[in-house]
Amino acid sequence: MPHKHLLILGGTGEAAELARRAYQVFGTDLKITVSYAGVTGHQPDLPCVVRVGGFGGEDGLAHFIEHEKIDLLIDATHPFAHQISLHAFKAAEKCKCQALIYNRPAWNAEKSDQWIMVKSLQGAVQKVQDLGLKCFLTIGIKELAAFETVKNVPLVVRLINEPDHPLKLENYELVLSRPPYDLAQERTLLEEHHIEVIVSKNSGGAQTFAKIEAARHKRIPVIMIERPVLQDLAVLENLDEVLDWIKGQLVAPLFTPEPLVN
Numbered sequence: 001m002p003h004k005h006l007l008i009l010g011g012t013g014e015a016a017e018l019a020r021r022a023y024q025v026f027g028t029d030l031k032i033t034v035s036y037a038g039v040t041g042h043q044p045d046l047p048c049v050v051r052v053g054g055f056g057g058e059d060g061l062a063h064f065i066e067h068e069k070i071d072l073l074i075d076a077t078h079p080f081a082h083q084i085s086l087h088a089f090k091a092a093e094k095c096k097c098q099a100l101i102y103n104r105p106a107w108n109a110e111k112s113d114q115w116i117m118v119k120s121l122q123g124a125v126q127k128v129q130d131l132g133l134k135c136f137l138t139i140g141i142k143e144l145a146a147f148e149t150v151k152n153v154p155l156v157v158r159l160i161n162e163p164d165h166p167l168k169l170e171n172y173e174l175v176l177s178r179p180p181y182d183l184a185q186e187r188t189l190l191e192e193h194h195i196e197v198i199v200s201k202n203s204g205g206a207q208t209f210a211k212i213e214a215a216r217h218k219r220i221p222v223i224m225i226e227r228p229v230l231q232d233l234a235v236l237e238n239l240d241e242v243l244d245w246i247k248g249q250l251v252a253p254l255f256t257p258e259p260l261v262n
């Protein structure tokens, strides 16, 4: 049976796990390619083809899909990587490629949590300015530029890698470390830096949840940025369901045979 080609858009632990499980379950029935943006310079070892770097927008991705004869596309990028998800949806539609989004579930607030929900990064910037409290920012380097307008508020910024240039923030301390984090570590960090409020994306998942738990224990408010929504693609949050979807696509015929003419 000719195999189908699955493209996984990666950059998350979920994408890597999906690639490993799909390889175990489908073996040579499925060719798998995982794509990384190449932002962190760190890609896991995977039992499949790995490519690194942007495609060159929606058209570049559509060209890749056609050139590599991609049949199935799973967008398993971070829930806040909205640009690539938009490109994935449009390119898949253009190339008539079956596609879905595989996202980890969002975090939910408990009764004792003091979450201040905002719909956008700009909303978070405004809240930080209005509150004027010492703020822990764990949102990634790309989004920090939005906080350059914040005045008279001390910021503690956590990044994975040392930035190439000093950040253009008025008043900040830098903390460098790579997830995952545990509760004890996060409590210590909040105490040592006298953090009064946290800004977080609602990323979901276990790797960075400890800061939310630490805030809960210490009764520190969290300005929580809600996820961007992509209305037009199906979203699955469970790996087994994603594998079932792939299985369903593998048994579907590769082409619709023409009816025989007598």
Ligand code: NAP
Pocket (backbone or CB within 6 Å): 009, 010, 011, 012, 035, 036, 037, 039, 052, 053, 054, 055, 056, 057, 058, 060, 061, 076, 077, 078, 080, 081, 082, 083, 084, 085, 087, 139, 140, 142, 201
């Ligand atoms: P983004 O804004 O949605 O995408 C920006 C550009 O990066 C895209 O237009 C695309 O370039 C390229 N790109 C992104 N993901 C790619 C992939 N898997 N393979 C090939 N090219 C990709 O994304 P982002 O927020 O900068 O995130 C970049 C990567 O980091 C993502 O893969 C994401 O999963 C991961 N990540 C993001 C966050 C976050 O908070 N945003 C957190 C953890 C990990 P072209 O237009 O040239 O194709």
